[in-house]
Amino acid sequence: MKCLTVELGERSYPIWIGPGVRQKLADLLQQAGIAPGRKLFVVTDQNIAPLYLEDTVQLLTEGGYAVHHFIVPAGEEAKSLAIYEQIMTEALTIGLDRKSAFLALGGGVVGDLTGFAAATYMRGVAFVQVPTTLLAHDSSVGGKVAVNHPLGKNIIGAFHQPKLVAYDTNALTTLPPREVASGFAEVIKHGLIWDASFVTWLEENADGLQAFDHELLQAALLRACSVKVAVVSQDEREQGLRAILNLGHTFGHAFEALTGYKGINHGEAVAIGMVAAARLAERLGLAENISERTVRVLRQYRLPVALPVPLDVDEMLDVMRRDKKGEGGKLVFVLPTAIGKVDIYKNIEEEPVRAVLAELYEGGEA
Amino acid sequence: MKCLTVELGERSYPIWIGPGVRQKLADLLQQAGIAPGRKLFVVTDQNIAPLYLEDTVQLLTEGGYAVHHFIVPAGEEAKSLAIYEQIMTEALTIGLDRKSAFLALGGGVVGDLTGFAAATYMRGVAFVQVPTTLLAHDSSVGGKVAVNHPLGKNIIGAFHQPKLVAYDTNALTTLPPREVASGFAEVIKHGLIWDASFVTWLEENADGLQAFDHELLQAALLRACSVKVAVVSQDEREQGLRAILNLGHTFGHAFEALTGYKGINHGEAVAIGMVAAARLAERLGLAENISERTVRVLRQYRLPVALPVPLDVDEMLDVMRRDKKGEGGKLVFVLPTAIGKVDIYKNIEEEPVRAVLAELYEGGEA
Ligand SMILES: NC(=O)c1ccc[n+]([C@@H]2O[C@H](COP(=O)([O-])OP(=O)(O)OC[C@H]3O[C@@H](n4cnc5c(N)ncnc54)[C@H](O)[C@@H]3O)[C@@H](O)[C@H]2O)c1
Ligand SMILES: NC(=O)c1ccc[n+]([C@@H]2O[C@H](COP(=O)([O-])OP(=O)(O)OC[C@H]3O[C@@H](n4cnc5c(N)ncnc54)[C@H](O)[C@@H]3O)[C@@H](O)[C@H]2O)c1
Ligand SMILES: [Zn+2]
Ligand SMILES: [Zn+2]
Numbered sequence: 190m191k192c193l194t195v196e197l198g199e200r201s202y203p204i205w206i207g208p209g210v211r212q213k214l215a216d217l218l219q220q221a222g223i224a225p226g227r228k229l230f231v232v233t234d235q236n237i238a239p240l241y242l243e244d245t246v247q248l249l250t251e252g253g254y255a256v257h258h259f260i261v262p263a264g265e266e267a268k269s270l271a272i273y274e275q276i277m278t279e280a281l282t283i284g285l286d287r288k289s290a291f292l293a294l295g296g297g298v299v300g301d302l303t304g305f306a307a308a309t310y311m312r313g314v315a316f317v318q319v320p321t322t323l324l325a326h327d328s329s330v331g332g333k334v335a336v337n338h339p340l341g342k343n344i345i346g347a348f349h350q351p352k353l354v355a356y357d358t359n360a361l362t363t364l365p366p367r368e369v370a371s372g373f374a375e376v377i378k379h380g381l382i383w384d385a386s387f388v389t390w391l392e393e394n395a396d397g398l399q400a401f402d403h404e405l406l407q408a409a410l411l412r413a414c415s416v417k418v419a420v421v422s423q424d425e426r427e428q429g430l431r432a433i434l435n436l437g438h439t440f441g442h443a444f445e446a447l448t449g450y451k452g453i454n455h456g457e458a459v460a461i462g463m464v465a466a467a468r469l470a471e472r473l474g475l476a477e478n479i480s481e482r483t484v485r486v487l488r489q490y491r492l493p494v495a496l497p498v499p500l501d502v503d504e505m506l507d508v509m510r511r512d513k514k515g516e517g518g519k520l521v522f523v524l525p526t527a528i529g530k531v532d533i534y535k536n537i538e539e540e541p542v543r544a545v546l547a548e549l550y551e552g553g554e555a
Numbered sequence: 556m557k558c559l560t561v562e563l564g565e566r567s568y569p570i571w572i573g574p575g576v577r578q579k580l581a582d583l584l585q586q587a588g589i590a591p592g593r594k595l596f597v598v599t600d601q602n603i604a605p606l607y608l609e610d611t612v613q614l615l616t617e618g619g620y621a622v623h624h625f626i627v628p629a630g631e632e633a634k635s636l637a638i639y640e641q642i643m644t645e646a647l648t649i650g651l652d653r654k655s656a657f658l659a660l661g662g663g664v665v666g667d668l669t670g671f672a673a674a675t676y677m678r679g680v681a682f683v684q685v686p687t688t689l690l691a692h693d694s695s696v697g698g699k700v701a702v703n704h705p706l707g708k709n710i711i712g713a714f715h716q717p718k719l720v721a722y723d724t725n726a727l728t729t730l731p732p733r734e735v736a737s738g739f740a741e742v743i744k745h746g747l748i749w750d751a752s753f754v755t756w757l758e759e760n761a762d763g764l765q766a767f768d769h770e771l772l773q774a775a776l777l778r779a780c781s782v783k784v785a786v787v788s789q790d791e792r793e794q795g796l797r798a799i800l801n802l803g804h805t806f807g808h809a810f811e812a813l814t815g816y817k818g819i820n821h822g823e824a825v826a827i828g829m830v831a832a833a834r835l836a837e838r839l840g841l842a843e844n845i846s847e848r849t850v851r852v853l854r855q856y857r858l859p860v861a862l863p864v865p866l867d868v869d870e871m872l873d874v875m876r877r878d879k880k881g882e883g884g885k886l887v888f889v890l891p892t893a894i895g896k897v898d899i900y901k902n903i904e905e906e907p908v909r910a911v912l913a914e915l916y917e918g919g920e921a
Binding site: 277281284346426 | 640
């Protein structure tokens with residue numbers, strides 16, 4: 190069991206990673222200042238509940254906590270104001286107070302939703318992340334919490350750092366293959382934005398990682414989380430540097446939005462988005478020979494590298510202009526300048542973006 | 556036109572108070588770092604719109620801002636998740652981005668609601684308070700923003716400091732008498748918790764203030780705001796001291812909740828609550844001879860000092876136990892120890908509270 194620390198002054202917190210971390214959850218909570226006797230509100234989803242809810246509740250109850258739980262539907266649709274309101278109603282009904290803590294047991298959906306509830310319940314209560322997906326190595330670190338609005342993803346949200354992240358790699362073994370791939374998209378992203386040697390390591394260990402070799406998995410998550418931790422510790426509120434974490438995301442959010450957050454999941458959208466970003470960078474003369482290697486490593490992890498359905502270019506551009514990163518309707522992108530290096534570009538012209546998007550449907554690929 | 560500053564490091568901001576402040580709004584915004592050209596989203600209510608919306612929009616447009624507006628229903632009911640969602644939808648539809656600012660033109664309801672929207676739109680955008688009620692001298696300062704939940708007032712919220720507060724005392728002249736009285740409840744509260752000489756000054760100038768003598772009004776608001784500023788600058792997130800601002804509020808919230816946020820407005824509820832707090836302090840032997848003077852000064856400002864309708868004591872206790880200030884179902888109160896001085900008491904026994912509540916209905920008064 191390994192520990193990283195997100196350094197944010199009085200908001201600093203540990204990230205525990207390893208097989209069996211969940212068994213020590215009660216101790217870890219206590220260490221993080223959440224004393225036994227407090228009320229804990231465990232939020233999870235319908236897929237995760239049958240697998241990990243009962244024993245989690247039992248472990249926490251044995252640790253002396255007064256544990257309540259709430260099960261939301263599985264999938265991106267749960268990140269809505271309607272479900273958020275249900276969580277608030279339940280929290281009030283069971284009498285959670287300012288000293289209570291919300292605990293997200295799940296992937297990025299449960300984490301973002303529960304975190305936003307914790308951020309706004311009585312103007313903010315303690316929050317704990319117990320990630321159960323590979324992708325959640327990303328979503329559980331850094332304090333971005335949100336729900337979606339029909340007009341935009343993650344548009345309603347806050348910054349609310351957890352008190353601790355307890356990441357049990359054992360819980361990853363039950364993940365459906367598509368979610369495994371989706372999670373690797375963000376792992377690869379952490380290499381592509383920061384550390385070329387990590388990309389090489391991911392290329393070399395693709396088989397072992399996908400076979401869930403626990404040593405390799407723990408090493409990959411530590412390395413990927415370290416990148417996120419380094420970035421977030423320098424720029425908690427995305428005043429500058431933190432934006433690099435959005436490689437592939439401006440594109441990706443448009444793909445997700447236009448398929449109703451259903452057709453393409455988050456990691457898949459980011460994968461296709463990173464391919465688009467690499468091609469755009471090449472087209473703009475910012476980089477050379479990076480899209481090919483980007484495509485290759487994503488394919489090694491069974492990720493899509495083209496749109497599985499044709500999407501309207503104008504609609505994609507519209508969504509991208511409305512993106513949170515945008516200002517004054519301009520197009521802003523994080524683009525690679527080499528493998529392991531990115532930069533932020535404001536005021537990108539529309540034409541090259543159009544050209545890249547027009548070639549992104551897999552039915553249209555050579 | 557006078558200026559106070561809330562000192563909160565990089566979140567510091569000015570409070571401008573005086574007749575005609577609104578005329579200088581565009582300049583003040585620019586001074587506060589909100590550059591012309593930006594989108595401004597003015598939120599106001601149905602009563603205020605016909606009085607002050609058109610000229611406010613015009614002043615800001617002339618100042619070079621791209622101004623949009625949204626009108627919510629008047630009254631506490633507007634502080635709901637449903638109206639909040641409407642604001643978010645509108646904000647997205649008009650294309651507000653991270654550099655846009657939300658501007659609350661109104662009383663505490665519009666301020667709290669708009670502030671919560673600003674706090675959570677794209678994880679937080681700039682927010683400006685243009686108070687139009689006397690009570691809003693309190694609500695517009697300190698960064699507490701919230702909406703209500705059917706099970707509790709202000710339960711869903713955040714801390715989000717404004718970039719500036721522009722308080723035009725001219726706008727107060729159109730306030731209905733009941734709202735004037737309600738506003739004076741919080742002015743008096745700021746004296747009762749901090750400054751006995753301010754209470755004496757309020758007693759001496761009750762007539763002039765209620766006749767809207769502009770010099771007196773500006774002086775009263777400056778003094779009341781100064782108390783709030785001093786407290787908030789020391790304890791932004793209510794870790795300790797800030798709780799004293801809740802004098803009368805634990806009681807008051809119960810009165811508001813049990814009359815459906817309709818029968819008794821916020822200031823009235825706080826007034827009756829401050830009487831209850833004084834009586835409770837006397838009953839517990841914490842203070843002597845303060846309830847009589849508390850009652851007298853509140854009456855001078857035409858405020859209620861007893862419940863106009865009988866409320867169930869058990870139901871009041873239930874709501875108070877659920878209050879945000881409560882922990883583990885215990886009763887926590889801010890109680891006066893003298894005029895101008897209060898302290899925070901946790902673990903208050905139920906019996907004396909019951910006794911005070913039982914005598915609070917005006918039909919039951921001697
Ligand atoms: N806050 C951030 O910084 C951040 C960063 C990246 C992504 N995100 C968000 O994360 C979300 C995607 O996260 P996700 O990919 O984890 O999605 P998810 O939470 O929906 O989980 C994916 C699916 O796997 C199921 N599942 C989860 N754990 C399981 C397990 N151990 N065994 C079997 N099934 C399991 C879930 O029920 C769900 O059906 C998106 O909403 C995205 O916006 C947030
Ligand atoms: N955030 C805080 O720190 C804080 C502090 C105190 C109170 N509050 C909140 O403030 C709210 C009460 O504020 P309020 O008393 O200002 O209520 P309000 O905003 O509802 O205004 C009272 C009434 O006066 C009308 N009005 C407002 N300005 C007017 C004007 N200039 N001329 C004519 N009519 C006008 C409004 O339409 C409304 O009908 C409560 O919801 C309370 O919880 C918040
Ligand atoms: Zn992502
Ligand atoms: Zn108040």
